[in-house]
Amino acid sequence: MISVKQVSKSFHGNCVLDHISFEIPDQTATALIGPNGIGKTTLLNILCGSLVPDSGEVTSETPDFQREIFTVLSGSHQLYAKNTVKENIEFLAVLRGLSNSDIRQNLDRYLPSFPLYDSVKNKLFEELSTGQKQLMILLAALVTNSRYLILDEPTEGLDLDHKRALLHAVTSIRNTKTILITSHDSDFITSAAERFLFLKDGQIAVEKEHLDTKEFLEIYEALYLQGESL
Numbered sequence: 001m002i003s004v005k006q007v008s009k010s011f012h013g014n015c016v017l018d019h020i021s022f023e024i025p026d027q028t029a030t031a032l033i034g035p036n037g038i039g040k041t042t043l044l045n046i047l048c049g050s051l052v053p054d055s056g057e058v059t060s061e062t063p064d065f066q067r068e069i070f071t072v073l074s075g076s077h078q079l080y081a082k083n084t085v086k087e088n089i090e091f092l093a094v095l096r097g098l099s100n101s102d103i104r105q106n107l108d109r110y111l112p113s114f115p116l117y118d119s120v121k122n123k124l125f126e127e128l129s130t131g132q133k134q135l136m137i138l139l140a141a142l143v144t145n146s147r148y149l150i151l152d153e154p155t156e157g158l159d160l161d162h163k164r165a166l167l168h169a170v171t172s173i174r175n176t177k178t179i180l181i182t183s184h185d186s187d188f189i190t191s192a193a194e195r196f197l198f199l200k201d202g203q204i205a206v207e208k209e210h211l212d213t214k215e216f217l218e219i220y221e222a223l224y225l226q227g228e229s230l
């Protein structure tokens with residue numbers, strides 16, 4: 001579990017996070033929800049340790065937990081463009097101290113959720129489409145045994161097929177990993193996540209479990225749209 005305790009962050013006097021506290025329980029997928037500019041990325045950066053809060057702290061019972069966070073960013077260049085998918089995944093895994101047999105074992109474990117791998121493993125990473133890249137970065141996160149996964153807008157730029165493949169992959173792993181997802185895609189997020197944290201005014205305004213799309217949109221509208229219909 002990761003605990004965010006009384007975290008505050010301002011930029012140039014503009015308070016983005018205001019003594020925010022919440023927990024990210026293990027082996028579940030938690031969604032961080034809110035419109036553009038509400039503070040999601042700021043919070044993710046603080047969670048990963050790449051941004052220092054003005055006050056408060058992020059803790060876990062796992063020592064050095066921030067080293068075990070793997071962030072999957074949309075459209076990012078997290079893998080080496082000129083290496084194949086297979087080389088990239090194996091290289092990352094070796095860097096994280098996995099042996100060849102660990103890597104083989106993890107590939108065997110996760111490949112059923114990533115049928116795409118076999119057809120792209122020998123392609124250069126730069127030759128993949130946006131959706132294929134997303135899926136392969138997520139596979140890399142799993143093969144490297146990352147305990148905590150942050151999926152920041154994972155469906156951005158994905159067609160329906162890749163979105164479905166990503167959803168299938170996330171639902172197949174969410175009860176073995178600790179996952180935090182940000183997304184503006186209400187259909188995807190209500191299927192992928194089991195817990196929902198709605199950010200407003202620098203704090204968690206609403207916390208819910210297992211929302212369907214209709215319930216999600218009702219909360220979203222009430223919190224952020226002030227009467228505008230979706």
Ligand SMILES: Nc1ncnc2c1ncn2[C@@H]1O[C@H](COP(=O)(O)OP(=O)(O)OP(=O)(O)O)[C@@H](O)[C@H]1O
Nearest residue numbers: 011012014016034035036037038039040041042043
């Ligand atoms: N480095 C920075 N310097 C100044 N202001 C910043 C900085 N980073 C974020 N902000 C401001 O903090 C607020 C929250 O930004 P943040 O990127 O966390 O929002 P977000 O919820 O992730 O938005 P989006 O959904 O568009 O990604 C915004 O007003 C943004 O302009």
